[in-house]
Amino acid sequence: MTITFLGTGTSQGVPVIACGCEVCTSTDARDKRLRTSILIEAEDKTVVIDSGPDFRYQMLRANVKHLDAIVFTHEHKDHVAGMDDIRAFNYKQQGAVDIYADERVQLALHREFPYIFENYKYPGIPQIDLHLIGTEPFDIGSISFTPIQVMHYKLPILGFRIKDFTYITDAKTVSEAEKDKIRGSKILVINALQIDTHISHFTLEEAIAFAQDLGADETYFTHIGHRMGKHQDIDPELPQGIFLAYDGLKLEI
Known part of the structure; x- marks a missing residue:
């Protein structure tokens, strides 16, 4: 199974519009971050976790020719806004x-994309089959997902464990109970927004401690903002x- 990081940036992406900081003006390709998403490729299924505003370009850049499913972590715009572009796969x-989405995310999808759910199906609109998920494990073909509930400030969202990989x-x-679902993972991906304190995201220090x-x-940090600093300075x-x-x-699991 192959995991590809389609995007590793925060909700604004990097570079940020109209910003002239050293990160946003960096020529290092590792400092160019689209909105956070991953691609999971197994022998029988191809799945994306989250389809943010950059979804179309991410599919083109990664040369994705087939898509079976999208799994959503939560309903914020930087995670759902690109779902309309599945039309090409349809x-x-x-x-x-x-x-695959929990009840709250499904309600948000109805609000964000009402034309998909109307009785009259306008020609060319996205075609989707909705599956309700919660805290119980579920399978997409050979890929088994164990949901992990974490708190994004006061908003509960889902992470997922797949074999020895947790995202x-x-x-x-x-919570300690949810940490127990993660323990034993060989590869962990977790958000690390920036160095300074933030109300709803791990800082670099908090992510390292976690x-x-x-x-x-191995642990990989994602959902990184321009205030983190340049990749070449922080990573070493x-x-x-x-x-x-x-x-x-790309990671092999």
Whole structure:
């Protein structure tokens, strides 16, 4: 199974519009971060976690030719805004794309994309099959997902464990019970927004402490903002086994 980081940036992406800081003007490709998302490719299924505003370009850049499903972590715009662009896959595959989301996210999808759910199906609109998920494990073909509930300030969102790989974005606090679901992961992906304190995201220091507490063989930070600093400066200073992820990075699990 291959994991590809389609995007590793925060809600504004990096560079940020109209910003002239050293990160936003960096020529290092690792400092160019689209909105956070990953691609999971197994032998029988191809799945994306979250389809943010950059979804179309992410599909083109990663040369994705087939998509079976999208799994959503939560309803914020930087995670759902690009779902309309599954239309290309509908046309090529001649069928609907499976959408996995909890009840709150499904309500948000109805608000954001009402035309998809109207009785009259306007020609060319996205075709989806909605699947309700919660805290119980579920399968998409051979890929088994174990939901992990974390808190994005006061908003509960879902991360997911797949085999020995755990993916969490937009976390600020995680209960001990949910940490127990993560323990034993060989690869952990967790958000690390910036160095300074933030109300709803792990800071760099908090993410490092979380990673060291969980003890995965390798930890990768994602959902990174321009206030983190340049990749070439931050990554070498991280503890052993902890890395900044970057767009296009591939992991084998």
